[in-house]
Amino acid sequence: MERMTGFPPEKDSRVTVANWQDPGSVRWAFRHMREIIPTQVIPAGPAPAADFAKRRDVDLAGITVHRLSGDTTSVEDVFDETSTDALIVLHDGVLLTERYYAGNTESTPHLLMSVSKSIVGCVAGILSDRGTLDVSASVEHYVPEVAHSGYGGATVRDLLDMRTGVQFRETYDSPDAEVRVMERSMGWHPRRDDDPVGAYAYLASLERAEPHGGTFTYRSADTDMLGWVCERAAGTRMADLVSTLLWRPMGAEADAEITCDAVGTGIHDGGISAVARDLARFGRLLMDGGTVDGREVVPAAWIEESWNRPDAVRAAFAASDNEEVLPGGWYRNQFWFVPTHLGEAMLCLGIHGQMVYVNRATRLVGVKLSSWPTPQHTASLVDTIRSFGAIGVALGAADGDLQPQARKGRKGRKGRRH
DSSP: OOSSOTTTTOGGGOOOTTTTTSTTTHHHHTTOGGGTSOEEEEOOOSSOOOOOBOOOOOOGGGOEEEOTTSOEEEHHHHHHHTTEEEEEEEETTEEEEEEEOTTOOTTOOEEOTTHHHHHHHHHHHHHHHTTSOOTTSBHHHHOGGGTTSTTTTOBHHHHHTTOOOBOOOOOTTOTTSHHHHHHHHTTSSOOOTTSOSSHHHHHTTOOBOSOTTSSOOOOHHHHHHHHHHHHHHHTSOHHHHHIIIIIHHHTOSSOEEEEBOTTSOBOTTTOEEEOHHHHHHHHHHHHTTTEETTEESSOHHHHHHHHSOOHHHHHHHHTSGGGGTSTTOEEETTEEEEEOSSSEEEEEEETTTEEEEEETTTTEEEEEEEOOSSSOOHHHHHHHHHHHHHHHHHHHHHHTOOOOOOOTTOTTOOOOOO
């Protein structure tokens, strides 16, 4: 049924903090977060937005993709069948496709979920480049309150690559998993009497399960801890860091926002909402090595370091259960990477189908905002990655240029098709 209908909304149609993540509520909730949970504004600034190059059309119905199921369909079918809310495709900076679904528009802010992590990772990179943040330092150097928690002894680098040893289960279908307890503490679900008050109080309560610096394990708590470290290092809250260091210099056209908990802490791991066009600008910035019109916003060295991962980072990923879904991939600086049959793709990913796709070999940036009914759906994830890959290959073939760009220091390495 339609959500939030009537004046006041009918009882059965209401979206609340208790049900906004339910399958029937997510589509409405993801574009109305400020009406459900308190938010802080991430100002875009008064300057004109960075424009896109002249638009030309691409026929998505005419590009085929081999799907995880074994079927071959058009990429348009993939986007139509995977609860898409917004879709943008850039090639060489040219806007090819901009589509909105189910009532979304170019001015609709949409929850990014864990795409937020990549934004926070860029904030950390900028602070590191300025000497404000030492990624080799211990977490407790910046946040002494967690010295005796599971984060004691971890480094900022461990947070960036999600290689802490903290006990944290990211199992969304288990109400008692750490990720769900953290959501209750940070106001994403009704709090229980024995839950800590606020995200940071929850982080300080976590314990360690294994040594730091080992296997990659996806932990949203690591990004929240990273955000806390960045705020302490800079003496500024995350909403303002994103605005001054990234959103304004990038040339965003609209204010973004970030949900906050009961004590005013921004939710770094997945609380940012933004319009799709600004995510496309973010993807273009990543494609261009952190620059906008030749002006550096995110340090180029930070972007290159992410692409050119150490062998230990690849090995940490290979030893995790993520290898089965994204074979040959790695996680670095809050970005995912996966080999494709032409080049390697940088991914910013969020549950329920949020994605920024960047492939330097095919010069393609793809943005897909979605409202999958369930947090995770492997087929939809893989089919979306393959669809953006197929678009890039088709456009490159049309341009007569399909030469992959080798990563520095990794000549001759072939990625597995995904």
